[in-house]
Amino acid sequence: MGLLDKQFAKESIVVTSLEDLLNWSRLSSLWQVGFGLACCAIEMMATSASHYDFDRFGVIPRNSPRQADIIIISGTVTLKMATRIKRIYEQMADPKYVISMGSCSNSGGPYWEHGYHVLKGVDRVIPVDVYVPGCPPRPEALLEGLLKLQEKIRNESLVKKTA
Amino acid sequence: MKNIQEIFDILKEKFGDSILELLTTLPVESFITIAPKKINEVCLFMRDNEELKFNSLMCLSGVDDANGKQVKDENGAVKIEGSTLSVYYHLESTEFRHKVTLKSSAPKENPEVESVALIWHHADWHEREAWDLVGIKFLNHPDLRRILMPYDWEAGHPLQKDYKNPEFYHGMKVPY
Amino acid sequence: MALKTEHMTLNMGPQHPSTHGVLRLEVELEGEIIKSVQPHIGYLHRCFEKHAEAMTYPQVIPYVDRMDYLAAMYNEFGYAVAVEKLLGIQVPERVEYIRVIMGEFQRIASHLVAVGTYGLDIGAFTPFLFCFRDRERIINLFEMTCGARMLYNYIWVGGLSHDLHPDFVRNAKEFVSYFKPKVKELNDLLSYNRIFIDRTANVGILPLETAINYGISGPNLRGSGFEWDIRKDDTYSVYNKFDFDIPVGKGLQGTVGDCWDRYYIRIQEMGESLKIIEQALEQLPEGDVTSAIPKRIKPPVGQVYSRVENPKGELGYFIISNGSPNPFRVKVKGPSFVHLGIMNELCKGHMIADVIAILGSIDIVLGEVDR
Ligand code: SF4
Secondary structure, eight states: OGGGTTOOSSOOOOOOOHHHHHHHHHHTOOOEEOOOOSHHHHHHHHHHSTTTOGGGGTOOEESSGGGOSEEEEESOOBHHHHHHHHHHHHHSOSSOEEEEEHHHHHHOGGGTTTOTTBOSOGGGTSOOSEEEOSSSOOHHHHHHHHHHHHHHHHTOOSSSOOO | OOOHHHHHHHHHHHHGGGEEEEEOOSSSOOEEEEOTTTHHHHHHHHHHOTTTOOOEEEEEEEEEOOOSEEEEOTTSOEEEESOEEEEEEEEEOTTTOOEEEEEEEEETTSOEEEOOTTTOTTHHHHHHHHHHHTOOEEETOTTOOOSSSOTTOOSOOTTSTTOOOOSEETTEEOOO | OOOOOOOEEEEEOSSOTTSSSSOEEEEEEETTEEEEEEEEOOTTOOOHHHHHHHSOTGGGHHHHHTTSTTSHHHHHHHHHHHHHHHHTOOOOHHHHHHHHHHHHHHHHHHHHHHHHHHHHHHTOOHHHHHHHHHHHHHHHHHHHHHSOSSOOOOEETTEESSOOOTTHHHHHHHHHHHHHHHHHHHIIIIITOHHHHHHHTTSSOOOHHHHHHTTOOHHHHHHTTOOOOHHHHTOOTTGGGSOOOOOOOOOSSSSTTSHHHHHHHHHHHHHHHHHHHHHHHHHOOOOOSSTTOOSSOOOOSEEEEEEEEETTEEEEEEEEEOSSSSOSEEEEEOHHHHHHTTHHHHHTTSBTTHHHHHHHHHOOOHHHHHO
16 A cells, blocks of 8 residues: 555554545556557666566556557557557457557657658547657656656546546 | 689689670679579579678669560550569678679569578568569569558559559558 | 378468567478478558659658668668668778767667567567566667667668767666676577577587578578678678677587577677777777768769678678669568578477467567568
8 A cells, every 4th residue: 555554553444435546446456458569668667677666656568458458559559560469459358548659659650751661640540648759768757757657547537537 | 812813713604605794894883694594503602602702792782673664555654565573683602702793684674683691691572572673583482472562552662653543552652 | 090181281370479570480280290381471561662763862861761661870871881881981980980889889779679579589588577577678779869769760861860979878887787697687588598499409400501592591501500690701881890709509408490499580680789889989080970971872883782681691782782872672582581581490399389380589670571
């Protein structure tokens, strides 16, 4: 229980709204599809390795999309790959979130003009929650993107429709 | 160790008319031009000959020479007609440490070059790539399919100089 | 009684944790035994060669970085060497030394990733963390030099984008003395680990003749017991001024040319790179690193095939110039592309689990396979 750990002398009760509880548990265990595409994937690996330690935010790579909540599109999406990415996204269980990492998956990046085989932005095939700019984004930038996503989840509501 | 002139002489003596010319005037690299339908025999000879022993193919590249004349078709799109497609072979002998470059050209309308994939297995994928991107047909290649582009890509060979990219592929918009 | 069996076709990837990126392997199995492996590539085809034709010579360099993104410095190095040959220019001594230092650091970084992820594939998680910890230090050195962590655009045609940071030499020396004992640590952790040896020794044996016929180069070729290194055998830059050895596979744990040999070459090469870096740091001459950069790069009509020893093998650039500021054609012979072509040959007759061991041992990076 993270912050509440050992804060009470005896067993006690915490009163909160269901919404907050759900959101809180969702945002603190965002399991990720272990999936890398291109150069950005190396920075993603560096983020999850010892120095930056993705695990502390509850991001643990899972190898099957069925067990994951979040997919980080880390790199160039080509036309050949796009249909597969769509398939992986469809295999994930709801609620699911997408972080688009790097200029390539945001908008085609350096390949926007002459890339005859590059999809100019992964948002042409799947919806994206957070865009992280950079080529490649530094690990800090990716962490910031994750925090933004957590913020978004924190404000989700069971009754109100959120964008 | 042999220089390119000596190699040319050996080949000329053996194959006569199939060895077209030796070009040494360009800076940095000289090459020997060989008839496209004979390239496999020449390469096999070069690999197995005791004096040459080119046991390693360093690189195989397909090139669109774009040396024809430009014409506009009715839609205003520029086409290049009457040009040639070429294949460059960079060979090396790890034993004698000599290197040589071969070139073989075929007209773009009917770009047929004999395959060397059974002589050096290395050539297999490079030839598939040259077919995929430049559109050179390699005769007697064991498995000539597209390699980098999707198997169902219909818009032609992207590294040809007059290539036009399609607007859509499987419902996805391609241009920016 | 003979059982009736059927072949089964198994699809691995493009999203698979052990394929090192987006690679699809179509494996045909008879029970657990592999009959054939068909790699399907192109899932990361980023049209490098088309871009190169549309850019001027210096503008190509960032795209070159993005091919083998684990060894970006070395890609630039190779490209710069090729264009300089085409132009016929000499670069100052200091530039050459800095290039070599950067290149060798990059080799260590690339091998660290190779070794770390190889351990990960085989089931050892800890070496991955160790390797990335050390790689992070090299990345810091690069970052100090040019501001980028992975894709540098540092080595330019005719020079470098700018000189070294004043603290660089001190920090680099520190790293060398820090990293030397780490090689032994890696050996203790992984190389002589019983499980690791059992998974890799005598698996995926690559005979020398086959290797040469398939165009294999770099650590994979040396793993088969052939002493061949372009840094020595077709030397470029200032590599002839340094004293270093070329490790070759000896079959210490099994047969010459097995996965363990290929892996161990990389471990040894890190030590050799340290040697080169040490010597280069000692001899580093003074000078201006930007003076030889040409104002306009317009090579004469002609062509060149130039190759360098990239961490993964022989990286060749075939450049044709038609006298304009844009290259007419740039063809890259990427070692990963070539090495992947031998998968079928290596895997035949092995067990399905060995595919991972073999794929990891040839160390490919998909950005370079597909370009
Ligand atoms: S954004 Fe840059 S670093 Fe990331 S995949 Fe694209 S080219 Fe590579």
